[in-house]
Amino acid sequence: MNEFPGEAPTIAIDAMQPGDSGVIARVDAEPAIVRRLMELGLVPGTELQHVRVAPLGDPIEVSIRGVHLSLRRSEASRIHVTPC
């Protein structure tokens, strides 16, 4: 998980448990998707909380600065956070 030695370990947000928080470390999806996710506020350095998983296991709900977003796992797995 720790790809950059010397940096704190990161995990993808679909691997977080409900209630866990972390600081966004990086988003590595297609460039256009990264841009939109960031425009929605998912910028590195921002604190993010994993809120819950939908009844059927996908999507997941995260909260960022009080905004609740629903993300499919395919995107959630591209967003990495440093747990805190």
Added chain:
Amino acid sequence: MSRPADGGPTLKAAPLKLATSTPAAGHASAPRVVAILGNPNAGKSTLFNQLTGLRQKVGNYPGVTVEKKTGSVTLPSGRRAEVIDLPGSYSLQPTSPDETIVRDVLLGLQTDTPPPDLIVFVVDVMHLTRHLYLMMQLIELGRPIVLALNMMDTARARGVTVDIEQLERDLGVPVVAISAAKGEGLGNLRRMIERDVEPSARRFRRWPVHLERVLGSLEKRLPRHSALPERARHDLALALLLDDGEDDMLARHSPPDVLDDARILAKRLDQLSPGWRSDDVAGHYEAIHDIVARAVTSGTPRPDKLQDRIDRVLTHRVFGPILFAVLMGAVFQSVFAWAQPAMDLIDKAINLSGGFIGGLLPDGPVRSLVVNGIIAGVGTTLTFVPQIAILFFFIGVLEESGYMARAAFIMDRLMGRVGLSGRAFIPLLSSFACAIPGIMATRTIDNRRDRITTIMVAPFMSCSARLPVYALLIGAFIPNIWVGFLTLPGITLFAMYALGVIAAIAVAAVLKRTVLAGGKPLYVMELPPYRMPQWGSVFLSVRERSVVFVQQAGTVILAVSIVLWFLASYPRGGADAAHVEQQLAAATASHDVAGAHQLERELAGVRLENSFAGRVGRFLEPAIRPLGFDWRIGIGLVTSLAAREVMVSTMATVYHMGDADAHSSSLREQLRDTLDPRTGKHTCTPLVAVSLMVFYVLACQCMSTVAVVRRETNSWRWPIFMIVFMNAMAWGASFVVFQGGRLLGFS
């Protein structure tokens, strides 16, 4: 510090270069154009409605408004200004058709709409940081902007305070605190609209150096045209760089060599600094962060405990889906049960007035036209107003409370399985009211293939025009037996809606694996906070939909009923009728009352069958006989092309005309009791009714829908394809139901 929402000293204290309060000069003739902009779900349409007195649709989920709408507002001086409500948008770099509209208006790419004189930028004060991102892009376009801090009522309740002067200083634009839903602060806002607001001179965005350099070189080469503000050129250049070649509007407005260069530059940037496409966003957010930190106290708003608690139940792993199903069941049950008393009342009133007016008129064509054509046709349709009202009441509550987005959250996995975009859920849900707004709502879907898939299946959702047809047939043929906490009619209605959903899912799955395969779009949806529905607005929408339905009855249905009456009355018989007439004359002469009565009924039936309408029905009969439909239903299938609910008025007229002593009984009874004079069997049976309902679930009958599909897909291919496959499915499914039902021994 916070300020009372209205009447606060916002203007006096504002250290802004505001022109004196003289109304904008030079616009004396043309009214000012004020555009309402902001993120989705910020309350723009609510504000638009408050300012203009119009009734734009509002709802507590992102993506309600997908079109540009215009109204006018009276300013304190008595002058009027034109107000435009626009779709919500997250960024000037659009990802879906509705956001593209906003960008095109602002960058002056849309030639029919000049850029607005003033922008009222609406933000949800609870989500200030995110909402200011687009605001900042707009400020830097160099247009005059007023910031409307909306939802101040919620902020107050949650203890969030905003230092408005600080915000004004930092942003360089006037700020007005409002609550659009409660009508607070609108006086201030109106006054502000009247002023000459100077564009902010601030530039906040922190561009990475390499990007700035490329944008600078590209923007020099853009043609100058008056509609494009000087400072918008940076954003236009960025749009060109980011464009993947699918943006027609950009291509049309830029010289081809600049487009080519943009493409080459983008490629080079890809090699030199792979993250360049989003490099600028983080910097911009940093700037916003600083501003918000200075202006908002209580930091980030406290997490909403109530929302969390509600969501824990509504999206619970087990209870969530159960509650969803129970809720839907309850809706259909109530549409039936609650409407029944009102329906019976209207039904009685119409029968009485039919009998009364019929008694006043002399026997003859006029009486027949009034009683059989107009009262039967229009009157019967009116009995379904209560059901329409109840349906729209529930739709309104679901939309306003915020549950819609949760339903999408719960169901998304299934949608994803068949390949539908998560964004398809809300357009599909809207289609339960009517497919047309549903199809329009697909403009929020970014991927074109996903959008077309959603458009193609939206008409399977049972719209409110089908409800009267289901209600008529269920009321006539499905016995009112309790099964658990539901009744059989309620369950049958639910089953019809469910069948439409299943058909939609199946067709979407096939389309996404064949002609519309490909594309894996981004799905991110905001889950809005729960809100108490604005009851006034729910009731207004119920009233509006009921009024529209009644108007429809007074126009389309009235016209169709009159035309149909003629077609069903003439020509008056022919050889068959003459034969029966002779028999009737003989029977009357010999005082054979029973015989005469029997012959009278037969005569009416024979006449109808030989009329123009009857001939059309009989012409169709071979094609629909295998589905259990006779020529009477065939007439209804034809008139349904005007609007599906015309089926009901058609049946009313046809059954009235075909039955000499029908005036006393309701259409439901007639449907149940009428015998075919030739075969002596019932013309309509429970099995036929089910087969007919299934046909209505699946068939493509609505010409307005076809027209909208043509417009939204910009081709004839998709609407024609839709007509063919939907009607083929309808025929096939009804065939299976009717023939299968007969094999199983149902009648």
